[in-house]
Amino acid sequence: MIYNILKDKPTKLFMGITAFFCCNALIAEAIGTKIFSLEKLFGFEPSHFTLFGQKGISISLTCGVLLWPLEFVITDIVNEYFGPKAVRRISFTAIILISYAFLMYYAAIHVPPANFWVGSHSADNIPNMQDAFNGIFGQGMRIIIGSLVAFMVSQLVDVYIFHKIKKVTGDKRIWLRATGSTLVSQLVDSYIVLFIAFGGVFSWQQILAIGVVNYFYKASMAIILTPVIIIAEKKIENYVGHDLAVKMKKAAMGQEQDTFTNIPTAG
Structure with missing residues (x-):
C-alpha cells in the first residue's frame, strides 16, 4: 500500500512541493x-x-522578502492542481514548523554558553558571540506573531481570489x-x-510608508515571476501526463471525484 502511494506521481509531486514550501518559509524567517x-x-x-x-x-527590505514571493508562486501551483484544502494543509504545516523553529531558537538563546565560546571570535571583531x-x-514576539498571522491570512486570501478568477477564466490564463x-x-x-508588529510603536504614516515600499517590491516580484507559473504548469503536465493533469485541475475545483491516488483536493 505505502509502496504504491510513493509510486504515485501526484503524491510524489505534492510531497516535493510541500517540502520545498516549508523549507523556503523556514529559511525566509531565519534570514529575515x-x-x-x-x-x-x-x-x-x-x-x-x-x-x-x-x-x-x-x-530597505528584510532578506526574507527575497524568498517569500516563491511561497505565493507555490501556493498558486498547489491551488491549481490540488485545491484550497491542500493549500491550507501546507500552510498550517509551515506555520507549525516555523513555530517549532522559533521555540528552538528561544531555547538555544537561553542555554548557558561555554566561556571559551563567548570570546572565540574576538579577533573577527565579534567580542561576544552570545550577543551576536x-x-x-x-x-x-510581536514580529513573530505578526509574521505568522500575516502568512496564514494572506494564504487564505490568495486561495479565495485565485478560485474566484478561475471560475471566470476556466483552465486558461493561469498567469492572470x-x-x-x-x-x-x-x-x-x-x-x-506591520500593524501587529509595529502598531503603537510606529505612527500610521510610518506604517503606510513602509508598507508601500514593501508592497512595491512584492508586486514587482509577482509580475516578474509570472513566467515561472507558466513554466511550472508545463513541467507538471509533462511529469504526470496531460490527461491526469486535467483530472487534477478538475478535482481541485471540485468538479469531479478524483480517481487516482487519494491526494488532497478541494473541500
Whole structure:
C-alpha cells in the first residue's frame, strides 16, 4: 500500500512541493533579521524620498522578502492542481514548523554558553558571540506573531481570489489568476505584519510608508515571476501526463471525484 502511494506521481509531486514550501518559509524567517538596501544591490545610492510625510525613506527590505514571493508562486501551483484544502494543509504545516523553529531558537538563546565560546571570535571583531547569536535568532514576539498571522491570512486570501478568477477564466490564463491573487494577498500580508508588529510603536504614516515600499517590491516580484507559473504548469503536465493533469485541475475545483491516488483536493 505505502509502496504504491510513493509510486504515485501526484503524491510524489505534492510531497516535493510541500517540502520545498516549508523549507523556503523556514529559511525566509531565519534570514529575515537582516535588512538590506535594494538600491545598493543594483549599484545605486539610497534615494531618500518622502512618502506620507515621512522623509528619508529608501528601499530597505528584510532578506526574507527575497524568498517569500516563491511561497505565493507555490501556493498558486498547489491551488491549481490540488485545491484550497491542500493549500491550507501546507500552510498550517509551515506555520507549525516555523513555530517549532522559533521555540528552538528561544531555547538555544537561553542555554548557558561555554566561556571559551563567548570570546572565540574576538579577533573577527565579534567580542561576544552570545550577543551576536541573540541578535540573529532573537526576534521580538510581536514580529513573530505578526509574521505568522500575516502568512496564514494572506494564504487564505490568495486561495479565495485565485478560485474566484478561475471560475471566470476556466483552465486558461493561469498567469492572470496567479498574478492577480498574489497582488491582492501580498497587499494584505504587507500591512498585517506591520500593524501587529509595529502598531503603537510606529505612527500610521510610518506604517503606510513602509508598507508601500514593501508592497512595491512584492508586486514587482509577482509580475516578474509570472513566467515561472507558466513554466511550472508545463513541467507538471509533462511529469504526470496531460490527461491526469486535467483530472487534477478538475478535482481541485471540485468538479469531479478524483480517481487516482487519494491526494488532497478541494473541500
